[in-house]
Amino acid sequence: MQKFTQTTEQEESIGNAIVNAVYKVHKELGPGLLEKVYEICVEHELKKAGFKVKRQVDIPIVYDGITFNEGLRLDLLVEDLVVVELKAIETDNPVWEAQIISHLKLTKLKLGFLINFNVPIIKQGIRRFVN
Numbered sequence: 001m002q003k004f005t006q007t008t009e010q011e012e013s014i015g016n017a018i019v020n021a022v023y024k025v026h027k028e029l030g031p032g033l034l035e036k037v038y039e040i041c042v043e044h045e046l047k048k049a050g051f052k053v054k055r056q057v058d059i060p061i062v063y064d065g066i067t068f069n070e071g072l073r074l075d076l077l078v079e080d081l082v083v084v085e086l087k088a089i090e091t092d093n094p095v096w097e098a099q100i101i102s103h104l105k106l107t108k109l110k111l112g113f114l115i116n117f118n119v120p121i122i123k124q125g126i127r128r129f130v131n
Helices: 009-029 035-048 094-107
Strands: 053-063 066-078 082-087 111-116 126-130
Touching: 009 035, 009 066, 009 082, 009 111, 009 126, 035 053, 035 066, 035 082, 053 094, 066 094, 082 094, 094 111, 094 126
Parallel strands: 082 111
Antiparallel strands: 053 066, 066 082, 111 126
16 A cells, blocks of 8 residues: 655745746746756745755765765755755656656655746746655
8 A cells, every 4th residue: 555645835835936936936047047047946935935955965865874974965955855956958857757756765755846047938837755
């Protein structure tokens, strides 16, 4: 039997804020810019909405009882609860899905978003993952 993970009200609230920020940034800037531009603008929108946001967060990896500090880097971490990976590329890559799932497993967090800004309609570029 598969176990389904429930997200908390706080995680859902953060998730809604992320989607709102992404819509706002995409509406204002459109597709075609560098990932870093979107990252900075989404961070700004979330902070404006009162959320604690960290950019380019290094997460150590523990393997075989050893901690490796060169492990993982998250684009955005919101309220230390929700992972956001941003892309700005034309061609979808299945590795991105594996990446966000791995990030959730390694951080032991439940909710993550994979967002590709290089789409005409941002709804097509938002993917939500629950670990």
